[in-house]
Amino acid sequence: MIVIGIDIGGTEIKAGLVSLGAGETPQNADSGERVLHRLAVPTNATGGPSAVIEAVHRVVGELLRLSSDCGNAARIGIGVPGSVDHESGVVLCPPNLPGWERVPLARIVEAKWGMPVSIDNDANCAALAEARFGAGRGHRSFIALTLGTGVGSGIVLDGALYRGERGFGGEFGHMTIDYNGPQCNCGNTGCVEAYIGGAYIPGRARSYLAHHPESTLYGRALEEPGSLTPKILADAAASGDEGARAFLRETGELLGIAVASAVNLLDIHVFVIGGGIAGAGEPLFAGIASSARSHVLSVHRESIRILPARLGNEAGMLGAAALAAS
Ligand SMILES: [Zn+2]
Structure with a gap:
């Protein structure tokens, strides 16, 4: 066809x-x-x-x-x-x-x-x-997360898309990970997206890197924090900048909290991660995996797999x- x-x-x-x-x-x-x-x-x-x-x-x-x-x-x-x-x-x-x-x-x-x-x-x-x-081939159930301006997600359950009762399911980005957290553009506070959505990354990166004068991004954090895009951060991390690596790992850890909740709720263990900041690779993925493993019930701990999306x-x-x- x-x-x-x-x-x-x-x-x-x-x-x-x-x-x-x-x-x-x-x-x-x-x-x-x-x-x-x-x-x-x-x-x-x-x-x-x-x-x-x-x-x-x-x-x-x-x-x-x-x-x-x-x-x-x-x-x-x-x-x-x-x-x-x-x-x-x-x-x-x-x-x-x-x-x-x-x-x-x-x-x-x-x-x-x-x-x-x-x-x-x-x-x-x-x-x-x-x-x-x-990356989802061979997995009957998984959640695909697209990390961009927002945090999009699609749930594949028993081989088919699960859209929810009215089609509005899969709003992973608006799961709350801290009820005292920052305001999200949806009106709620502490949503995953309010930490790792593209619009919120530069602000968080500025707060983090302004305390790390050894980072190559320290000057940007003080003078032009808006330029701390996922690509800039990922490039710095790839060049060995420890501040950028630590920030990306923390970003992954924040996402991992919501991943753990999804694992506990659905007994789904595979997460396929794509979108802009997913290009940061190892520090981000390591943060997601370690945080998810530390927040799930022990029965799930060894089964969690965090995979990079393949289709760009x-x-x-x-x-x-x-x-x-x-
Ligand atoms: Zn929200």
Whole structure:
């Protein structure tokens, strides 16, 4: 089967023509081999729903033109950054897409192109992609965490996405790890996201590194703390900066507290971690694992596995394609 996968991001729409052909099961092929064509265009989010939908139509049109060479696409899957009613195909009100409120995206795209369209939120798409093509293969249940501006997550339970009773499940980033903690943009206090979300990292890094004059980032922490992005921190850690390494380890330990709660609640032991700061690698992953192990019931301690995501920034697009085919 040839399908179109579309990942609508806050700034860019990534789309691909993806082959999920008979005999080529997701379990036995590398994901890169099945992407026949890729496209990326600006989202034009400030133009509201009509501008974004116009961009979606443009990429669908282009990919359908390309697909006529390789067997014609039959279905479309779309990942959206925010809450989605998967059953009805309605986008509710994504925080990074201004002006969207209850937009029946699946019906609009179906009406234009005359083929089935499935939509889901981007974190669920990323989890589905990791389940089919990436680090989740071979694991019946796992939680995929995407660490970006927010902390997205998708729960794969007994081989299928678990969306919750009304489709709003998997809000891992808004699990509270300290009820006296900092304010989160959701209105709650002490959420995981208020510590490790991209918007909160520079502030925490400044507080930490301003007490570490030996760090190469000490000057930045005092003078331009906004520049302490996950990439800068990860690069410094990779160069051996002990302050940056310790900060990233602490970041992992904070996430590990919520991981432990999820393990205790669901008896799920595998966590697939991707997104910007996941690029920091060892200090972050070691922090998550040690903290999770120290906070879970002893029966879970040896089973916990913290795995890096494999699909990078194509996870959303590939997951949308897998969604279309499911
Ligand atoms: Zn929150």
